[in-house]
Structure formats: structure tokens, C-alpha cells
Amino acid sequence: IVLTQSPGTLSLSPGESATLSCRASQSVDNNFLAWYQQKPGQVPKLLIYGASNRATGIPDRFSGSGSGTDFTLAISRLEPEDFAVYYCQQYGSSPYTFGQGTKLEIK
């Protein structure tokens, strides 16, 4: 399954809201879709699993939605620490592919 993330780069200001898209080339089994955040020089961090479930300790500003082939990560009230690269990953069927990433940068 090929995952295509859009946009490639998103430029926003703190306090605004972000919407990141992840589109799959075929339906993701059981909506097994995860979102990760990676800051420069850091390891990826799990945000969302099962398309819409927040991982432990993730603030409710982060929300995931979608099913089948279209998934979205929404981030409300952007904080300075939210500016990072975001990846989606499907783990419904092997190979468990990642999207190419969306860079969320400060405008």
C-alpha cells in the first residue's frame, strides 16, 4: 500500500489549526493507520493509532479521523512545540508502509 501525504509542507502560525492528509492506494485493513511526530534530531513519537485513538499522554489538540483510504490528522491551537514532521503509517497489511511525511513549519 502506498501512502501519499499532503501537503508536503504546511506553513502556519501558533494558535492556528492544521489539517494533514494521508491517502492510501488501497483500503487499509481495520483502519490500522498511525500518525507519528518527529522533531529535528529526535526519534519519532506515536500520536494516533487505529486512525482515531490518541496514544498515552497525547493532548486532545491532536485528533485523527478517516477510514478506508482517506485519513486526516487535525491539530488545533498550534503550540510552538507542534512544529515538526508528521508521518502516517499503515500496519494493516505487510509491508507496513509509511507516508513520505508532512513538514509543519512556523509561518
Next chain:
Amino acid sequence: EVHLLESGGGLVQPGGSLRLSCAASGFNFSNFALTWVRQAPGKGLEWVSTVSGTGGSTYYADSVKGRFTISRDNSKNILYLQMNSLRADDTAVYYCARAFWTGSPRNALGVWGQGTTVTVSS
């Protein structure tokens, strides 16, 4: 505290071999699937391979199938990645990651190590 520590990276010539290790602590090792993910310099994440908790099921990306072998030693709490016939495009930071919940290899990646760097160059 859950902890993953990779080792074994380094500089290797094209066509060479390398074995990566990932030492785990702080959780019941055999209950969780484990995964290798790599990231080439300045690039995105690439899933490489996953092994089930028992070691009986393994999964590979097409780019490494037939060249890399994932395995685990549940008596030592160590995950391995044997990499053969290395190519320049295998150059990356290799992360080991633990499944988010117990059981299935079809799993989000909830805990990540700090990574070990593999450079394939003559």
C-alpha cells in the same frame, strides 16, 4: 522504564555485511512484536522488517527481502537485524521499535530506540 538500545552500526563497504542489535529492558520482551525502521539522511521513515513476539513470523520490505534477516533472542531480550549484500542506498539511521500493545505484529510503534547509524561506502 521501557528502554531500547541499538548497537552494531558503522561503516561498511558495498557488498559487505553487518549485524545490528537492539537490547530491550523494562517490559515482558516476548509479549511484543518488534520492528526495524530506517531513515536515510534527510529523508523520511522507511519500514524495514517486523518479527512477532515468538519469532515465528517475520515480515520484510521488498527493498531488503532476501538480503536482511530479522530475529530475536527472547532469553536475552535482544532483537537482531542481519544485513547482507549491503548497498549505498542502505545508508541510514536504523531504529528498533516496540509494538504499542501486546500480541499482534500488526501494530503501531509505541516505543523507539535512539537509533544506530549504518554507512555503506567504499
